[in-house]
Amino acid sequence: MAIMTVTSSAAFLPVLERIAEEIGRTPGRGRPADYIPALAARDPRSFGMAVAEPDGTVYGVGEWRRPFSTQSITKVFTLALDLFREGDALWEHVGREPSGNPFNSLVQLEYENGIPRNPFINAGALVVTDRLQTRTGDAAGELLAFLRAESGNPDLDFDLEVAASETAHGDRNAALAHFMASYRNIDNPVPVLLDQYFRQCSVAASCADLALATTVLARHGVRADGTRLLTRSQAKQVNAVMLTCGTYDAAGEFAYRVGLPGKSGVGGGIIAVVPGRCALCVWSPGLDERGNSVAGVAALDRFTTLTGLSVF
């Protein structure tokens, strides 16, 4: 099969159109997350995909301007925001090894003394949000302001219905937070932390918004306004943790198929980065058993195969 060489920006669009057409012909799209009841009614046939370039040019296909529930995708941005605030001290409280376990697993926490394996499993993300909360007094607000600025979309907001739905079914995250608090790895009262974390996860944004926000990692840590969020080295580190941990116990398979740093969410979105070149976001709400969008992974697999763009 011939590679579709992307020599100019506009050449991304035919690639995206071909992927959307192929995905449209593919049956078997997985099932929307139902452990958060407000997400259960989404149509697994929905599909959108966007590519954003470092200069803010963005292309898309399908429902690429339709907001969806970002969920765990936000963990990338809270990690970057906390690294900006506290630097490497964060890594005394959370590791950076793949867990090989589901995103909401409890099992490693006890024998690893309340230090979560990485910032992208729920336990690790709770630690990051807790630390950002201590530093800002409003972790979710800090995240929302960042996403609005980077996407250029002032209308981005929390979906309080989704946040309330998760709060009502949040026993697993509450257990993780209380357990880590018993090891003194959580500073804030657990109800305060959970409120921040569930609102963080509830942010509704489109593929266009998230591809644009993710260009901070394609620009090696530089924000849309030209200021620096992360050092070049920190941006490399965040991309590396996305590659090894961003899709949980499927991270090996994702790296094998897609070959890019990526981060999924149970709303069906996935962001991915081609450092120096572009950022991507794909959305389709049907998930596999590990919580990753079936059509989303397939679309990113096709993108890197068709264009030859990957980190390898």
Ligand code: DON
């Ligand atoms: O905490 C949770 O379970 C959800 N708010 C987020 C989980 C998630 O998106 C995992 N990603 N695939």
